[in-house]
Amino acid sequence: MAKTLSDKLVALCAKRGVIFPSAEIYGGVAGFYDYGPVGVTLKNRIREFWRSEFIIKMENIYEIESAIILPRIVWEASGHVESFTDVLVECKKCHTRFRADHLIQDTLEIVTDGKTIEELAEIIETNNIRCPNCKGELTSASKFNLMFKTFIGATEKSENEAYLRPETAQAIFLDFRRIQQAMRASLPFGIAQIGRSYRNEISPRNFLFRLREFEHMEIEFFVHPAQKDAVPEDLWEKVKDLEVSILSIPLQEKEAPAERYKATDLFKQGIFSCKWLLYWTLISYDWLVRVGIDPTRMRIRQHMLNERAHYAADCWDIEFKYSFGWKELQGIADRTDYDLKRHAKYSGKNLNIHLTDENVKIVPHVIEPSSGLERIIQALLESTYIEEPERALFKFNPYIAPFQIAVFPLLRRDNLISIARNICDILRGENFLILYDEKGSIGRRYRRVDEIGVPFAITIDHQTLEDNTVTIRARDSMQQERYAIQELIDFFKTHLKFT
Ligand code: GAP
Numbered sequence: 001m002a003k004t005l006s007d008k009l010v011a012l013c014a015k016r017g018v019i020f021p022s023a024e025i026y027g028g029v030a031g032f033y034d035y036g037p038v039g040v041t042l043k044n045r046i047r048e049f050w051r052s053e054f055i056i057k058m059e060n061i062y063e064i065e066s067a068i069i070l071p072r073i074v075w076e077a078s079g080h081v082e083s084f085t086d087v088l089v090e091c092k093k094c095h096t097r098f099r100a101d102h103l104i105q106d107t108l109e110i111v112t113d114g115k116t117i118e119e120l121a122e123i124i125e126t127n128n129i130r131c132p133n134c135k136g137e138l139t140s141a142s143k144f145n146l147m148f149k150t151f152i153g154a155t156e157k158s159e160n161e162a163y164l165r166p167e168t169a170q171a172i173f174l175d176f177r178r179i180q181q182a183m184r185a186s187l188p189f190g191i192a193q194i195g196r197s198y199r200n201e202i203s204p205r206n207f208l209f210r211l212r213e214f215e216h217m218e219i220e221f222f223v224h225p226a227q228k229d230a231v232p233e234d235l236w237e238k239v240k241d242l243e244v245s246i247l248s249i250p251l252q253e254k255e256a257p258a259e260r261y262k263a264t265d266l267f268k269q270g271i272f273s274c275k276w277l278l279y280w281t282l283i284s285y286d287w288l289v290r291v292g293i294d295p296t297r298m299r300i301r302q303h304m305l306n307e308r309a310h311y312a313a314d315c316w317d318i319e320f321k322y323s324f325g326w327k328e329l330q331g332i333a334d335r336t337d338y339d340l341k342r343h344a345k346y347s348g349k350n351l352n353i354h355l356t357d358e359n360v361k362i363v364p365h366v367i368e369p370s371s372g373l374e375r376i377i378q379a380l381l382e383s384t385y386i387e388e389p390e391r392a393l394f395k396f397n398p399y400i401a402p403f404q405i406a407v408f409p410l411l412r413r414d415n416l417i418s419i420a421r422n423i424c425d426i427l428r429g430e431n432f433l434i435l436y437d438e439k440g441s442i443g444r445r446y447r448r449v450d451e452i453g454v455p456f457a458i459t460i461d462h463q464t465l466e467d468n469t470v471t472i473r474a475r476d477s478m479q480q481e482r483y484a485i486q487e488l489i490d491f492f493k494t495h496l497k498f499t
Contacts, residue, residue: 016038016451016452017036017037054219060185064191070170072300077347079227083309086144087141088202089138092139093134096137098238099202104120108123124141149162172218179191188227190219198213223367227272229276239283241263243260247302250383267324292395319373328367336366337364340364391451396453406454406458408460423470451497456472469485470483
């Protein structure tokens with residue numbers, strides 16, 4: 001059977017030590033992946049690009065790093081203990097557990113987003129869906145909470161119960177007051193957090209798409225409830241000319257395809273609940289395109305009323321057409337004042353802001369762009385992977401590529417090696433990410449670095465000994481040009497900078 005794109009990516013990533021199953025020598029654990037040197041660097045590059053655009057370059061976004069394990073009360077307040085569930089069914093014969101909506105989607109090829117437990121149970125019964133492994137009968141549907149539970153301290157008493165966070169967002173609400181006061185922040189402002197989240201998914205699958213441990217990059221952006229359309233001109237300027245594919249609730253109700261919209265029309269027609277939600281959706285979309293994700297495979301879909309999270313007044317997903325279908329890449333939600341009010345109620349602490357100008361106390365509303373690094377990596381791998389007759393390669397943007405420059409002495413001769421190592425030192429001194437390799441044929445070395453998307457390779461050859469020039473080979477065109485060694489820093493500064 002022909003290999004799917006997903007199978008090829010899994011195999012290539014394992015072969016090159018980019019990303020591979022955790023505890024692999026024991027057979028691996030579903031939903032957990034380890035990153036090798038190339039994967040770590042790729043992940044770092046994407047994370048730093050996010051940090052650069054959404055924190056460093058923005059005046060009023062403050063980054064925190066919070067605890068991962070938090071006591072049960074936090075998750076009761078947030079609603080996760082009650083509502084962060086999926087519906088599962090179990091085979092009575094082989095005892096395999098399935099996520100009911102996935103089982104239905106796979107068997108009947110229908111959409112099940114937003115269906116209640118009763119509706120899912122009815123579909124399973126009416127269609128007599130059975131265990132796909134052994135054809136056994138299924139149990140009735142039940143709710144399964146996706147949070148990993150643990151206990152803090154030496155005794156497993158209920159008052160010591162705690163959970164690994166399923167999102168980084170909640171700690172932002174817990175720290176809201178302290179950060180707002182410490183940074184003397186006034187509305188609107190955001191608090192960002194990047195870090196691991198944990199979800200005990202019933203059926204992790206599709207490589208990096210649905211994991212049990214993944215990395216969130218989230219911003220909770222606090223706005224005045226009466227000023228949810230007050231996006232400053234300089235920020236709106238950055239997104240106002242974007243054109244995007246939109247799948248609104250009315251279009252989904254008609255089962256119509258996505259339609260192209262200009263940013264300004266989206267605002268004028270009031271398709272989003274507020275302008276801040278629209279701004280964060282568009283700026284997130286633009287960032288994803290700049291990372292290198294194929295815009296022709298992206299659309300922005302509004303959540304139907306029955307699929308909205310318990311906290312959201314409006315919610316949109318930036319979806320990507322993965323090799324296994326259109327799926328959520330990033331979510332952007334209007335969380336209103338739900339979280340701050342719930343934590344204020346459960347903690348008994350004041351989580352409002354005193355606006356001295358108006359002399360009123362208000363609880364801010366929250367717009368939340370929330371993305372998962374692994375889904376971005378998977379969409380990027382799928383967007384940039386190319387197969388040519390003689391090679392496979394990733395066409396990563398030079399400023400995202402895990403390694404930027406490969407350095408190869410043509411032959412393993414001392415005089416070529418010492419120049420090559422000297423060039424590595426010079427370029428590393430400029431913070432370029434260098435991969436040095438002196439083993440094997442030059443053709444194979446080029447193929448190997450193409451497979452991990454290195455945009456440029458320098459080769460030191462006999463002519464270098466005569467005139468101090470080297471060749472620079474461009475990954476995409478495979479063209480080689482000669483440059484003097486003293487021109488290298490300028491060349492790479494021009495070709496590898498963020499755009
Ligand atoms: N704080 C809101 C929140 O967590 P979400 O839609 O559940 O919302 C946001 O998750 C993003 O996190 C998703 O768009 C996706 O990129 C990523 N994500 C969620 N669950 C994931 C999983 N099981 N594996 C990998 N990434 C996941």
